[in-house]
Amino acid sequence: MSIDTKSDGGRTRARGMGLAAVRGLALALISLPGAVLCFVLSLVSLALIPIGVGIVTTPWVLTGVRTFADWRRVLAAEWGGVRIPPAYRPLPKSANPWTRTFGMLRDPATWRDLLWLPVDMTAGFITALLPAVLLFYPLEGFAIAAGLWRVLPDGYWYGFVPVTGQASALGAGALGLVILFFAHFLTTPLLQAHFRLTGAVLGSNQGELAERVRVLTETRRDAVDTSAAELRRIERDLHDGAQARLVAMGMDLGTIEMLLDKDPAKAKQLVAQARRSSADALSELRDLVRGIHPPVLAERGLGDAVRALALRLPVTTEVTVELTGRAEAPVESAAYFAVSEVLTNAVKHAGADRIWIDLHHTNGMLRITVTDNGRGGAVIGAGSGLAGIERRLGTFDGVLAVSSPAGGPTMVTMEIPCALS
Known part of the structure; x- marks a missing residue:
């Protein structure tokens, strides 16, 4: 059993290395031309501001830079788990070019974008390319050791090894093996370093605040x-x-x-x-x-209060509760009334005849899921009960997610960060 576990772990690590190398290579090959183009166009457009041409072109160029930076933010979150929130100041939609140009230039986030472009062209390019180099460069060393050295020109070097014959070719293969050994440990961290570098330049604590x-x-x-x-x-x-x-x-x-x-x-x-x-x-x-504030909520807690709600419903309702303690009273109250509103919607508007409620707490998050077999089509919109629930949960940094395709079923998920006593 332990051998199988090690084998699975090795395959997982190998897949992670390959994925990091391919992603790094794609970033290096695609982002470098984009960063160079954005940087050059930005310099040219800013230089043309004194003669008036840049007043018209700069908003378009800087919007392109922001789009490119936002794309990299998405990749940092999806590929590296590094969240880089944008912190651009809003601009009036009907603003004239003069207002838009100088409004964008007064935004510190604009200058962070422009500073990030040369960093991405240099250090960013290297940290993105290194994972692919560490994984693919050893293949050349193995090929040289296997006989490729015979067709190589005189004076060819593999790394710091001059390839002159079979002995030096075997040295190139050994060097490739050493590089592959280090790739085993460095490929994924190097790609993470690329995204952290992007976050360090593009991110802003002030923007987050x-x-x-x-x-x-x-x-x-x-x-x-x-x-x-x-x-x-x-x-x-x-x-x-x-x-x-x-x-x-x-x-x-x-x-x-x-x-x-x-x-x-x-x-x-x-x-x-x-x-x-x-x-x-x-x-x-x-x-x-x-x-x-229902007495049962104050006396017995959220789980029993939701069970009491379910008993009063005119449809079959199953309740699953996995709570090891109680949240603070305001959190319990918000969660209770949010569940009550969702159940009311399911009975009155969804036409459901069966409802499932699940409450559990994990990783510091109270998670509540209400599923019904109604007609579906529920959306979070202005004036709807779901929008009110979202506002109620937002007071506690909670979130609401709704999955409700036409024809059902509808699943409403609520999450509130909290600790249980």
């Missing part, structure tokens, strides 16, 4: 709006529900007080009516409290 501030500002505004809307709903429910019933009860009690001596039978009827009104008012208050 600015993006973080923007997201926090939006989520704070959404949280304030949601809280205000919730308070208005509570006020409306109290005014139209329990408060109205309590006022009616007070009027009934006043009437009963006058009728006790004159018409005891009528007073008895009004007492029964007041008792029913008090029971209805109590039921409405309980429903209102449950809508604010």
Whole structure:
């Protein structure tokens, strides 16, 4: 069993080496001409600004540079796992060339792009090409040792080995073997170094902080709006529900007080009516409290609260809970009401007759998946319930993903970063 494991590990490493070498070679061959072209066009366009021509050409050239840089950001994330968020300042869509040119030139991200181009042409090109060299160059040494030396011109060198005969050819093969040995350990790290170099030049902590501030500002505004809307709903429910019933009860009690001596039978009827009104008012208050923060959520936690939700649904619902503890109360509340909204949509709009709910916590992330066999077609859009759920989760840096092809099924996945107590 251990031999098979080692063999699988060796094949996996070999595939990783080959993939890193091919990707590095592709980056070196494709990105070098692109970087040179972008750099030359940028210099020419900036030089033409004083005579007015550059005012027109610079926005187009810098937009091309940004597109090229964004493409490399995508490759860094997909091939190297290095995330390089763009931090470009927004420009007015209807801005004239003058405004766009100097707006882009005042953006620090523009100068980071222009600084990155010569770095990518030099150090970036070398770090991208080295993985392919380390993996493919030894093949030449092996070919020389196998007899290729006979057709090589005099004075041919393989690395630092002069190839003059069979003995030196075997030395070239040995050198190729040494290079292949180092390739085994360095091919993938070198490609990672290329992407980290790209991130070091293109990335900006200031840009990440600015993006973080923007997201926090939006989520704070959404949280304030949601809280205000919730308070208005509570006020409306109290005014139209329990408060109205309590006022009616007070009027009934006043009437009963006058009728006790004159018409005891009528007073008895009004007492029964007041008792029913008090029971209805109590039921409405309980429903209102449950809508604010369900008692089962406070007492038993998110898992049991979601199970209680499922029991009240008119469709068959399966709930799977794998939680080893409890999250903070605000996180539990947000998750509970998000699940409640998704279930309401599944019952009312999707026409589902079966729902599956899965809750689990892994790697510091609370993950909730709600799947139904309804008609599908759900989208996150302005004014939809899913958009409201996304805003609610965004307050806690949570995310919402929806997969809902026409005809179903619909899968709604919610993730909230949190720790369990």
